[in-house]
Amino acid sequence: MMETKELKNLAAGLDALAVFRPLLADPVLAALKEYLDAPSAGRYAAFVAALYEANGGNLGRYVLRLCEDSANVYVRTVGAGQTPPAYMAQALAAELDCLQRVADLGPDALLAALPGSAASLPRYEAGGVDLSGSYTHRAQNIHRYGYGVWAANRMFYLDEAGRITPVSHPDATCLDDLVDYEAQRAIILRNTRALLAGKPAANILLTGDAGTGKSSAVKAIGNALFSEGLRIIEVRKDQLRAIPHVLDELAANPLKFVLFIDDLSFLKDDDNYSALKAVLEGSVTAKSNNVVIYATSNRRHIIKEKFSDREGDEVHRNDTMQELVSLSERFGIHITFSKPDKATFLHIVRHLAAAGGVQLPADELERRAERYALERGGRSARLARQFVDGLLAEM
Template sequence: MQNSLEIFLQRATQTLDRLEPMLPLQRQPVDWAHHLAARWVGSPQGGHLRPIQVRSKLKLDDLLGVERQRDQLLVNTRQFLQGLPCNHALMWGARGTGKSSLVRAILSEHAGQGLRLIEVDRNDLAELPLIVESLGGLTQKFIVFCDDLSFEPGEGDYRLLKSILDGSLEQAPDNVVLYATSNRRHLLPEYQSDNQNWQRGETGELHPSEAVEDKIALSDRFGLWLSFYAFSQDHYLDVVSHWISHYAAPLKMGWQRDETFEKEAIRWAQARGNRNGRCAEQFARHWVGRQALSLLPQTP
């Protein structure tokens, strides 16, 4: 009898050990009074929000050359904070031109008014209804932010997002809005053959124009479109100068914008094939750090 009981307990323990990873974990809710942002972490046991320590001190004035986009998104966000009608926003265009930086800067400058941000990976968009449900009843206002949003041919997730934007998210509490960034205006790749083949009757589809419309319908769910473009050379150099001053000021280091300096900044951009805000800040870090290092006492 004792042996049978021991065997039963042993098997029960083994069964519980196998089931434990499948059970939902008990996690403490995010303290939004002390955290400005969180990231949704998906898992088979049920996703959860993980707090993010926001260290960025980016300001709206740091974003040069995108004043039109900045002002439009800022007005939309202020409407949102005041409980007025507002739109979900899609920021699309060239990489490194300030799309996600604009969202971070708005969070930094309006966190005192109760603005909070939740980052959601594209692969976790199916869990948006759960995220929205967890935010209902809270006093803060939440931007649900998806960075680098895009879909490939054959993926069905974009149709799910369409239904979310037109369905559950539209009916979400007034304290939730969706902001997304993408390098693609319509979030899906578009091909010349989309027009050519169906005009020649090669696709076999009875209503091929509807397939093309389906591809561009997703971005239509966003009421506010903001486009970002590659920098001109003058714009790029102005941004470089801004970040040089930003990083040189705390070091009390003087500098001069001359022809030699500008040529070096241009060569830096050419070597990377990019002329944008990200590249400009990276060069500023490199240049200021190198100049400051040369002023330090040389160790033997």
């Protein structure tokens, strides 16, 4: 059982944190530190309450997560491909030892400073983690795990100020949820795996009819390759001018990124067109080796063409038409998602219905699916999903 003097020594160790100093602002560790400095029943209860709120009451797992998610100077140095100086590595080892003692700090050890109060105070779990081993493993594989906000999140977006922000509830679509279009997804997967392997990878333009699964394919691949070091950052069309800044911010990051632009199209005089064109052709910044751009569009040529664009003299008309297709050609890979025919549509419906547990005779399922599609003017993977979701709602 830990004596009061040992608790004071542990408090002093936390005070001396340098590499992990930002952790002292964490509400759970801050509450624990207050108790270690001046034990009381109220401070103990406040610490346990904060731990309950944080993860249900397991101190070991909580401290492990704090360490793994910390974007401290040591892990940033490793992530940038540099070797931290020896004195920083020594400080890291000492601090991990201190934090290991925190992770192992059970309620009995804390309550030893409050004789006679233990029976009435709440309990929690501790221990069961190896901070040094886990941290060493993650540092050695930082290209897969990342650090800080990148370690805990798989999808991001640019907020109104252009800051990269985690998506709180990301789309959970997985590859097994997608039916047909295997050839198209295989191309995206192959290109993305090349990116993860440090090989040349192309920007991809996915075009085709609405609802055919272009966006779902990108998100599913992001989910599938998260553990291999892939992160998705969604960029709206009106944020394209922020891409050079984003590329600069990601340049030293050990992970690989897909900048995802959904439903891309421009009018011919749209300023955002020029911004994206400059990024794709590399006239704004050097080509990044850890970022690619995947864009979806319902149009083969991203710039909306007006009939007036075809008018004028021959030279002007040719220049205008060339400009209309030039942006599409700046994507290294172009993949088309065509609207499914009847057989493909019904295959998607049968797959989704079976996965959802829909109990209908095959002929009735197909008859109702076809009627549903005809009433809505066509077939698509999205429409198949909506139809099956409707059946599930009736169950």
